[in-house]
Amino acid sequence: MPKPTPASDALDSVQLGAYFALMDVAGLLRHAVEQQLRDEGDLSYVQFQLLARLALDSPTGSERMTDLADGVVYSRSGLTYQAGLLEKAGLVVRAPSPDDERSVTVTVTDAGRAVIARVIPGHVEVLRQQLFAPLSGAKVQELGDLLAPVRDHMRSAPPRSAGARRKR
Amino acid sequence: MPKPTPASDALDSVQLGAYFALMDVAGLLRHAVEQQLRDEGDLSYVQFQLLARLALDSPTGSERMTDLADGVVYSRSGLTYQAGLLEKAGLVVRAPSPDDERSVTVTVTDAGRAVIARVIPGHVEVLRQQLFAPLSGAKVQELGDLLAPVRDHMRSAPPRSAGARRKR
DNA sequence: CGTGAGTGCTTCGAATTCGAAGCATGATGA
DNA sequence: TCATCATGCTTCGAATTCGAAGCACTCACG
Numbered sequence: 403m404p405k406p407t408p409a410s411d412a413l414d415s416v417q418l419g420a421y422f423a424l425m426d427v428a429g430l431l432r433h434a435v436e437q438q439l440r441d442e443g444d445l446s447y448v449q450f451q452l453l454a455r456l457a458l459d460s461p462t463g464s465e466r467m468t469d470l471a472d473g474v475v476y477s478r479s480g481l482t483y484q485a486g487l488l489e490k491a492g493l494v495v496r497a498p499s500p501d502d503e504r505s506v507t508v509t510v511t512d513a514g515r516a517v518i519a520r521v522i523p524g525h526v527e528v529l530r531q532q533l534f535a536p537l538s539g540a541k542v543q544e545l546g547d548l549l550a551p552v553r554d555h556m557r558s559a560p561p562r563s564a565g566a567r568r569k570r
Numbered sequence: 571m572p573k574p575t576p577a578s579d580a581l582d583s584v585q586l587g588a589y590f591a592l593m594d595v596a597g598l599l600r601h602a603v604e605q606q607l608r609d610e611g612d613l614s615y616v617q618f619q620l621l622a623r624l625a626l627d628s629p630t631g632s633e634r635m636t637d638l639a640d641g642v643v644y645s646r647s648g649l650t651y652q653a654g655l656l657e658k659a660g661l662v663v664r665a666p667s668p669d670d671e672r673s674v675t676v677t678v679t680d681a682g683r684a685v686i687a688r689v690i691p692g693h694v695e696v697l698r699q700q701l702f703a704p705l706s707g708a709k710v711q712e713l714g715d716l717l718a719p720v721r722d723h724m725r726s727a728p729p730r731s732a733g734a735r736r737k738r
Numbered sequence: 739c740g741t742g743a744g745t746g747c748t749t750c751g752a753a754t755t756c757g758a759a760g761c762a763t764g765a766t767g768a
Numbered sequence: 769t770c771a772t773c774a775t776g777c778t779t780c781g782a783a784t785t786c787g788a789a790g791c792a793c794t795c796a797c798g
Contacts, residue, residue: 416710416711416714417702417710419714420711420713420714420717421697421701423713423714423718423720423721424592424595424596424599424701424717425596425599425600426643426721427592427596427721428592428593428595428596428597429596430643430721430724431592431593431724432593433643434724446783446784448784466746467746467747468745468746468747475594475597475598475601477785477786478747478748478787479747479748479749479750479785479786479788480784480785480786481747482747482748482749483748483784483785484784486748499746502745502746502793503792503794504745504746504747504792504793504794505745505746505747505793506746506747506748529585529589532723532724533589533592533720533724534585535723536720536723537716537719537720539584541716542584542585542588543584544712544716545588545591545592545713545716545717546584546587546588546591548705548712548713548716549588549591549592549595549713550591551704552591552595552701552704552705553591553594553598554704555700555704556595556598556599556602556700556701557598614753614754616754634776635776635777636775636776636777644755645755645756645757646756646757646776646777646778647755647757647758647777647778647779647780648754648755648756649777650777650778650779651754651755651778652754654778667776670763670764670775670776671762671763671764671776672762672763672775672776672777673763673775673776673777674776674777674778
């Protein structure tokens with residue numbers, strides 16, 4: 403007689419619950435955030451991520467296209483498109499990298515920083531109401547501690563869609 | 571001298587960490603899952619969600635379009651499109667609801683159930699490797715417990731994009 | 739030097755997504 | 769009963785997304 407549940411066949415209900423809760427929360431949160439960004443800053447979520455990364459995370463305000471794409475979990479062609487929009491709007495500037503003629507360096511402009519600054523308060527407000535309201539401070543901490551290792555694990559594991567070009 | 575951080579202005583680093591970790595993990599996981607579904611069953615993530623909901627969660631194998639859209643966090647027009655594809659592929663059937671002539675009832679076919687059954691093992695495998703590998707059983711439980719209330723909170727709070735039609 | 743493989747970005751076409759507007763059916767209340 | 773509002777879904781056009789293919793540049797090695 404086989405064991406009740408051969409650990410490699412089905413997920414138990416706890417796992418399923420965590421999986422669906424995770425995906426649902428992320429989906430709902432993204433919708434909420436997207437709407438606020440659209441209303442207050444005419445930005446898509448991706449554009450916000452890009453600007454925020456450049457304006458807040460990067461000391462120089464610049465990054466290579468590829469690094470941006472990887473950081474934001476996004477296809478390269480999609481990034482080209484969005485960077486084009488941001489450039490047309492005057493929020494970033496693109497220039498060929500000095501040291502490597504192939505790569506393009508994207509840099510936030512002052513206008514870009516201004517947009518981020520304008521949008522942030524409302525963004526934070528949405529997060530508070532939607533994500534943090536039902537969680538105590540300690541639970542927020544727990545959540546971060548739980549998910550950070552998962553992210554690191556996933557980023558190191560290959561299954562990235564835009565991964566290394568396949569050897570032929 | 572002002573307080574270190576006026577609680578209504580910025581998020582602390584713990585909150586930011588949790589927020590970004592959540593969104594990153596969900597994004598990465600979705601990519602991984604999407605690829606597996608495409609490879610093994612020619613399904614998009616949304617199509618999988620729809621089929622799974624009908625085949626596994628619904629006693630009758632049927633649901634109204636609107637309930638499906640709400641359950642899956644999806645626009646109504648998008649659902650119409652995807653339901654059309656699934657119907658063309660023979661995985662679901664659409665029929666006007668008996669009691670309310672306006673609404674359409676979607677029902678999985680045997681072929682639909684077969685596809686789900688075929689895809690599930692690989693799906694589970696991806697989840698194991700990507701999401702659950704770095705988490706102990708207890709932590710999976712914690713994660714679910716943390717996120718379930720958040721989901722409920724968000725689902726009840728209005729900011730759904732396809733929310734109630736605005737009063738004029 | 740040259741050639742070939744590897745990397746970085748863009749262009750292209752196809753598929754998906756959304757919201758607004760439209761159409762049809764149901765519910766409400768004067 | 770009939771007008772009016774509400775609800776359920778679809779159609780439409782515009783915007784976004786992706787992967788494949790292409791172009792340009794860099795690096796390694798003979």
